[in-house]
Amino acid sequence: PGDFPPIQAAIDASSEGDEIAVAPGIYGSSADNVVDMKGRAVRLYATGGPDVTIIDGNDGTVRRRGILCRSGETNATVIEGFTIRNCAPSWYDWNGNGQVDGWEFFGGGMWNRGGSSPRVVDCRFENNSAEYGGGMCNWDEDGNDNRPRLENCTFTNNNVGFGIGGAIYANGSWMELYDCTFLGNRASYGGAITSMQQASNPVLVRCHFQQNTAVLNGGALYTELSAPSQNRCTYVQNEAGRDGGAIFSAEPGSSVLVPTYVQCEFIGNLAADEGGAVNNFSISPSFVECVFQDNVAIDGGAMYNWNGANPSLLNNVFCQNGPDDIDGNWNGEGNQFNQTCDNDDACPADLDGDGEVGGADLTIILSNWGCVDQGCEGDLTGDDLVDGADLTVVLSNWGGCR
Template identity: 30%
Template sequence: MRNIAACIVLLGGGLPAVAVDWTVDDDGAADFASIQDAVDAASDGDRIIVAAGTYTSSQPGHVVDLAGKAIELRSLDGPEVTVIDGQGIRRGFACVSGEGPGTVIEGFAVVNGFASNYDYDADGEVDTWEDSGGGAMLLGSSPVLRSCHVRGCVADSGGGLYSLFGGEPALEQCIFDSNTAVYGGAVRSFQASPTIVDCEFIGNTADFGGGVYDYDTTTTITDCRFAGNVANASGGGIYCQQGSLRLSGTLFSGNTAGSFGGGLLCVDGTPRVDACTFLANDSQSGGGGACNYGCDSTFGECVFAGNSTSGAGGGLLNYADSDPVLQGCRFVANEAVRGGGVSSTPDSGPQLEFCEFQNNVAIEGGGGLDAQEAPARLIDSLFCGNAPVDLAGPIDDRGWNLFWSSCNDCNGNGIDDGQDIESGVSGDIDGDGLPDECEVDCDGDGVIDLIELLDGTVDDIDANGHPDECEDCDGNGLPDAWSIENGLAGDCDGNLIPDSCEPDCNQNDINDVCDIADGGSDDDDGDGVPDECESLCIGDLNQDGEVGIEDLLLVLSRWGTQYGVADLLLVIQGWGCG
């Protein structure tokens, strides 16, 4: 029987609106035997409590339509025994009337759902979206699905669930298992903003996005698990395109792709991926763990371990003008034909900060990191045990990088680092498990930077853990990046190097790169040197037609006032001209 809820909401000036609990039991011992009948009877604020059983419908489109009502639909005993069965001919749930977060669906199994053709908008035609979403269809709707188990559902788009056209649904503690689609084996979203928290995607299959397929969305996925999903084409775990995916605390394990992105494929977007683990994923063409395809993504504190590909980028592949930033990421024991840890195509240049590359393997190129025409910018990173070599291709080495032949014996004395420290053979002043002699000594004075910073013998005004004197190309006593950030040095090309440290062959106080880019100088041969400088001797500072000792002495005599590092480099470059 229905029960009056304890909470009564008073309507201003009218009669009280009473929230009602409705009961459903397919055995008949309740207010209704049908969930849909209960929904039709309910009003906003009501609850529907469903007893254990298997529920279906003769309605061709779905088993249950929430009809735009802000109601709570809950099972009494959980998804193990409370089943919505689409019978292979209809979807489980439909939310197509603007449902909001007041619509809650909790504790059901949705099985055998099928995205049947159904004219939801009653326009006389079945649109593409109307034959999508095997388990659930969410059209411009924002319900909460909690503790649901969606399995064995089928659709062209969104085997388990399809969210589209502006909705902000929340999926919490749900499991999507063994669902199938062309796009998004478990979930597809299009121009929507779903939030997915603490969910599992297991053994789903699609051509694109075995687990999830996102297109033009702002999806947020937190603390989830993608395991054993398959993409016949690309994106074994997730395929995201033209959106701003936010992904954190999520595990990708054992996912596969027939082409790119065993765990994750991002296309033409700006995803942010934090504290995620990519473990033992595989792809055929590239990006065993993950692949950026025209994406400027950011990866922070992620782990790529044991991933593989028959192409390039066992851990991560950057493809088609992708310039990602990787901060604090670890690449361990990944395998590829080229670039065991990370590989980039000629038009892609990643930036890597505070990353570790350990025991990655490639058949050719760099075992740890492989770059081609566009240089990889490398800062504060560690390489050890990679084969055949740590690095290959153009590298923009910004300093503080460490290279060891063995990950367990950094000083090469034949003794494990831990034993070195324990026995007192090596110090470990910062307690990071590394012998002090293996850490950075940027000024080469025999004392590692950390000790000098701790005892105050060097400055670190920007608190980045590096002595300022080793980051000061223009000799102004301040670290270059800090000088630029605080407006004390120019950086017209945005490469974090003060303009005064870069070539300015025509001495017009504009570095050559910016001179050419701004149209101030021509560069017909595309060699990066202004044409007016190539008819002269580069480095001929005294303009006597020759480059030699007189120009060098001129630089030294006016060092720090008129001339600096960039001018010295010009003299060296043009030495002997004339």
């Protein structure tokens, strides 16, 4: 942008393999999208990081989408270090009838279509909106597999009103998410993420979901005909107006693939009806070495299984869920059902020792961010680095020590 003031001009002038360095600033556009990657296999990166390099879709008069990938971008297209905020899409005539239908608004922050699978790193999606995927939509009318890879990204306060997938909507998309955080997103279904259809089997590793809300089902995650694979993810204080305070899973998309959750934590989630943490409808996921604690619903404080659902539970811990732990069928062994929770590690993230995990502990993490050394204050994971993994530990233990 020093040579090409609008980001788009730099992309238009780029060739395969180029690196486009974007200086700190707030970037907008008069086009429908602030940035259209146009299939370029380039690295678009912010030199100052997301705190000071912002793609803003609101010019005070019109809101527009942040980023569009529609030309078969691969993981060779890298978007790194931006905040994408205040974005909303223009109308797209999905069904070709020439009429503006209320649902034809896709991907406020970013839309991946046309078989596009970019790599998105260290980006923040904030206060974006649409009808499908307030922060990001991975879907198109031709049934292409749009499978972005997201690393260390944060989705905050994105929403779709009465739509689907507050932060991300994925349909037929085998996306990958690593070390991503979802805070305060909202939708009718899937406050943070909605994943649908048989080819939509996302991989989530070390992701954190907190205080996301669904008006109806799936406070954080709603899946239908989808088999997500999750490892070491945390769901804290998510809420559904009906079922599945953290997760609502419906209908198997395959006789072979089922949703799997390994070493995940479900803490303090709430459903107004069934399944304080998880609600399984006609689907039988696998839960291995997970923790269900302080989740609440009318039935099935931790889990509600119905209409043929029979999940496999192996070596999980259930404690302080109300009014009961599980309502419905399940199978497995090695599970612990305790009235109270083990307090041996009651406050693993209480860095200042005040008896609760809160803003002071978060400040310690942020003030030591990027420290690479033995004994870094805030290194909760013991990897000699203060980064997103340590932030996840603080957020997943937020609140008073038990």
